[in-house]
Amino acid sequence: MRGTVAALPANIVAAVDAAKSALDSAVPALPAVASAPASASADDLLRTAAATFLASSPSAPESTLLYLYLAHALLLPSVPLRARAQRIPEASAELMSTLLEPFLAKFYASLTAAVEALPEAEAQNPLADFDLDGRIFFILLVEVLNNADLAPEKLADFLGPDVASRVDSLWSSLSGAAQPDFGALRSAGPAQSAELPPVPATLVEDTVLPYTQSIFTAHLSSVHVAVSPDSTLATLQNKLAGDSVFSDERGWENPRPALPTHLGGAPPPVLDYRAKKKRDRKEQRFMAQMQKSAASLTGAFGASLKPQTIPSVGKRSGPTLKQQVAAIASAKNSAAASGAATPTGSEVGRDGSSTTGGRGSKKDKVKVLSSRDKLIAENAAKKLQEEGKENFKWWVERLDDLKDMTLPGQISQVQSYLKNKRAQDPWLGTEMLIKRVDLELRKWVADERREADDVADQYRVFIARTLSPHLQKYMRALDEGTGAVVINEKQGRAISNTLAVMGLECLLPEGIKWSDKLASAEDKKDKKAKAAAADEDDGKKKKGAAKPGSKAAQAAVRPPLSLCLLCRSPSLKHRH
Numbered sequence: 335m336r337g338t339v340a341a342l343p344a345n346i347v348a349a350v351d352a353a354k355s356a357l358d359s360a361v362p363a364l365p366a367v368a369s370a371p372a373s374a375s376a377d378d379l380l381r382t383a384a385a386t387f388l389a390s391s392p393s394a395p396e397s398t399l400l401y402l403y404l405a406h407a408l409l410l411p412s413v414p415l416r417a418r419a420q421r422i423p424e425a426s427a428e429l430m431s432t433l434l435e436p437f438l439a440k441f442y443a444s445l446t447a448a449v450e451a452l453p454e455a456e457a458q459n460p461l462a463d464f465d466l467d468g469r470i471f472f473i474l475l476v477e478v479l480n481n482a483d484l485a486p487e488k489l490a491d492f493l494g495p496d497v498a499s500r501v502d503s504l505w506s507s508l509s510g511a512a513q514p515d516f517g518a519l520r521s522a523g524p525a526q527s528a529e530l531p532p533v534p535a536t537l538v539e540d541t542v543l544p545y546t547q548s549i550f551t552a553h554l555s556s557v558h559v560a561v562s563p564d565s566t567l568a569t570l571q572n573k574l575a576g577d578s579v580f581s582d583e584r585g586w587e588n589p590r591p592a593l594p595t596h597l598g599g600a601p602p603p604v605l606d607y608r609a610k611k612k613r614d615r616k617e618q619r620f621m622a623q624m625q626k627s628a629a630s631l632t633g634a635f636g637a638s639l640k641p642q643t644i645p646s647v648g649k650r651s652g653p654t655l656k657q658q659v660a661a662i663a664s665a666k667n668s669a670a671a672s673g674a675a676t677p678t679g680s681e682v683g684r685d686g687s688s689t690t691g692g693r694g695s696k697k698d699k700v701k702v703l704s705s706r707d708k709l710i711a712e713n714a715a716k717k718l719q720e721e722g723k724e725n726f727k728w729w730v731e732r733l734d735d736l737k738d739m740t741l742p743g744q745i746s747q748v749q750s751y752l753k754n755k756r757a758q759d760p761w762l763g764t765e766m767l768i769k770r771v772d773l774e775l776r777k778w779v780a781d782e783r784r785e786a787d788d789v790a791d792q793y794r795v796f797i798a799r800t801l802s803p804h805l806q807k808y809m810r811a812l813d814e815g816t817g818a819v820v821i822n823e824k825q826g827r828a829i830s831n832t833l834a835v836m837g838l839e840c841l842l843p844e845g846i847k848w849s850d851k852l853a854s855a856e857d858k859k860d861k862k863a864k865a866a867a868a869d870e871d872d873g874k875k876k877k878g879a880a881k882p883g884s885k886a887a888q889a890a891v892r893p894p895l896s897l898c899l900l901c902r903s904p905s906l907k908h909r910h
Contacts, residue, residue, distance in 0.1 A: 364447040382448040395522040399437045401514040405501045406471040421530045428524040725762045745773050760820035802841045823848045
């Protein structure tokens with residue numbers, strides 16, 4: 335007691351002392367333990383408790399009960415919990431008063447003395463792996479009392495060979511332990527019925543909890559549900575017990591309205607200044623806790639979260655963001671400080687107006703991006719750049735994981751990577767595809783029938799079907815300026831060298847160039863115009879002649895006898 339509390343009256347102090355002395359005198363004295371248990375295991379505790387119990391010179395029935403109790407304690411670890419929860423016969427009053435209660439009181443006193451005799455190092459958690467179950471012990475006792483032919487040797491049929499050998503070993507290690515006599519236990523024990531008690535009838539209630547709600551009552555007042563007299567899910571017991579700490583008198587009601595205001599719900603309550611400040615403080619604490627929880631998710635990267643402002647705009651898909659990034663890039667490259675030329679040749683001033691004579695069409699005007707569109711495009715470009723860095727780190731880690739796998743395992747893993755969402759990245763998708771082709775070539779080298787024509791054709795067809803569609807997508811992305819596919823110089827050399835070695839160089843599109851950055855449509859037109867002017871000046875291109883490398887030029891040299899099934903080119907040009 336702390337502070338200036340008055341002392342208790344003398345009569346209360348005397349009553350407390352008397353109660354303590356009465357309790358101390360009522361507790362029986364524990365028997366003396368000859369030797370402390372070696373450890374806190376179940377076998378050592380049972381051995382010490384049984385030796386202490388046998389030192390008190392028990393009768394033959396009590397010694398047999400000790401044998402059954404040790405058997406049940408060693409049997410419990412092999413009995414699942416579901417098997418223990420079963421109905422047992424109801425013990426008779428004579429059996430409990432004359433046999434079980436005296437034995438259990440004496441044995442538990444011996445077990446308590448064994449636990450208290452543990453060394454200090456072993457007494458921290460003595461009952462960690464110790465388990466007792468009176469149901470299993472009583473089932474064994476009923477089987478012994480009602481089965482006259484049951485002997486200690488036949489008890490192994492109930493316990494199992496392993497548990498029976500452990501029980502015999504434990505019993506033989508006890509000094510002064512005689513062989514259990516089941517006959518003496520049957521003669522000393524009163525009659526015990528083995529019939530199970532009847533299953534209690536299920537209480538069925540035909541009432542449900544009352545519930546009222548203004549919105550539901552108006553629409554469901556005409557609905558009436560008939561209750562079935564049989565036990566169904568709707569008629570199960572649905573009320574709490576009388577001694578429950580929960581109140582079941584009233585139904586639960588949500589304090590918030592069931593419908594929002596624009597759908598007919600009640601308007602939100604009007605808050606004063608003090609209530610608003612309290613609500614704001616609560617929301618700020620919640621957001622601070624959420625930021626701490628979110629920052630803990632970046633522990634693998636070792637960096638904290640960076641605050642990011644998300645503008646209140648509609649959802650934008652990935653292709654739309656990439657198109658905006660490409661538009662910003664083309665606008666920066668084509669537009670000059672002032673008076674930049676449009677694709678049609680007109681001049682555009684700083685304000686975006688056309689400086690050519692005449693009225694000019696809408697197609698001739700360059701679309702001037704607003705500040706909002708520029709900010710959105712710049713944020714999208716920054717987001718794509720960060721995603722590219724994360725994808726690069728992720729791919730390096732995946733390559734390290736592939737080193738320890740076999741070749742078929744690597745192929746299966748890379749095939750699953752191609753189904754990942756990261757494969758949609760322009761650079762990483764190409765990198766995964768090249769890694770897949772590389773693994774297929776290694777598989778071809780390791781194949782014992784690699785020189786056979788049918789095996790070689792299978793690998794060539796796989797390479798052609800894998801790389802050709804990707805190259806077509808790359809060329810389409812270059813023409814449209816979307817940046818959906820990127821093939822850099824290193825990746826391009828790997829693809830071109832692979833196709834050249836396989837004799838599939840015809841699959842390379844004409845004039846393909848490898849670059850990390852996509853050229854705009856205007857830059858391509860200018861390059862084509864300059865190349866055409868240079869060809870005319872050098873005399874390499876004659877008027878009316880066919881374009882070099884085209885089908886007309888090939889037909890002029892030699893007519894195609896047949897077309898390749900892979901690239902639809904003349905079969906005389908190459909052989910797959």
